[in-house]
Amino acid sequence: MAYKPSMDDIKKLRSMTGAGLGDVRKSLIEAEGDFDKAKDLLRERGLAIAAKRSDRETSNGCVLVKKVAGFAAMVAVKCETDFVAAGKDFIDMVQQILDAAVAAKAKSIDEVKALKLANGEDAATAVQQRSGITGEKMELDGYNFIEGDNVEVYDHMNKHTLCTMVQLNKDNAEAGHKVAMQVAAMKPVALDEASVPQSVKDEELKVAIEKTKEEQVERQVVNAIKKAGINPNLVDSDDHIESNMAKGWLTQEEADKAREIKKTVGEQAAANLKEQMIQNIAQGRMKKFFKENCLVDQEFQFGDGDKISVSQWLKNQDKDLTIVDYKRFSLSAD
Numbered sequence: 396m397a398y399k400p401s402m403d404d405i406k407k408l409r410s411m412t413g414a415g416l417g418d419v420r421k422s423l424i425e426a427e428g429d430f431d432k433a434k435d436l437l438r439e440r441g442l443a444i445a446a447k448r449s450d451r452e453t454s455n456g457c458v459l460v461k462k463v464a465g466f467a468a469m470v471a472v473k474c475e476t477d478f479v480a481a482g483k484d485f486i487d488m489v490q491q492i493l494d495a496a497v498a499a500k501a502k503s504i505d506e507v508k509a510l511k512l513a514n515g516e517d518a519a520t521a522v523q524q525r526s527g528i529t530g531e532k533m534e535l536d537g538y539n540f541i542e543g544d545n546v547e548v549y550d551h552m553n554k555h556t557l558c559t560m561v562q563l564n565k566d567n568a569e570a571g572h573k574v575a576m577q578v579a580a581m582k583p584v585a586l587d588e589a590s591v592p593q594s595v596k597d598e599e600l601k602v603a604i605e606k607t608k609e610e611q612v613e614r615q616v617v618n619a620i621k622k623a624g625i626n627p628n629l630v631d632s633d634d635h636i637e638s639n640m641a642k643g644w645l646t647q648e649e650a651d652k653a654r655e656i657k658k659t660v661g662e663q664a665a666a667n668l669k670e671q672m673i674q675n676i677a678q679g680r681m682k683k684f685f686k687e688n689c690l691v692d693q694e695f696q697f698g699d700g701d702k703i704s705v706s707q708w709l710k711n712q713d714k715d716l717t718i719v720d721y722k723r724f725s726l727s728a729d
Contacts, residue, residue, distance in 0.1 A: 458558045
């Protein structure tokens, strides 16, 4: 007689794996009641779906953050659709992974993937099985932690899409919470100028120098076009030149003259740029970059209206209060 799983067996395997009733029943029938074999079948289904959908984009998901005494962490699991991301079972799975990571004080995403959850499966397998249940590609994609005291955590609008953690050098929960909100809103690239990776500094300086050169050349070209009696706005690109000629706003002679000026004056200006001036302006741009992107130097967004930096605001709360560390993870590409 063919094996027919009881409702108790179905509920038992479902509680162990989180799989849907239909998938659980089918696996038990194929495994003829062997629970271990049925779990393997469910795992294989998850792996097959993950492989089939490996090229899919996982732009949705769930980010959760948690703190306990001396340790805080955040975990992100991505999926394909917001419908799956908002599902209770999916969020519960991410919470179980986060709870295990915090309990183990995990130091890397590889450690997190290997952690055993309450049902006996490791975190990586749990994600694969959930993929099999939903039919979507899923990835355990992000993990951050801060070890130590005086950490505040923040889940932006409790939507589980953007979380932050901030550690201060002293106990001040209100200040820590506000700085965590600052990190969420202003997405700093580093704590301070010294913490900005050299590769980022080099790239930003390169961009600043090139932009400065382009602006200096453009300024001289525009001035020359104005002196020729031509409106620079009508000749700022080849497409605009052709379009404005068709509209009768620009003559052929003016168009030719503008093109000649852009070529000759542009080449001459580029060849005679003053290097020291370029460097000075570029360094000014770098100072602006640090002010806008280093957490301690950013304008604080949650004070009483005064335009002061984050570090200045912290000193107003307590002259010795400083930021030790912070972490941020967002599902959006910001």
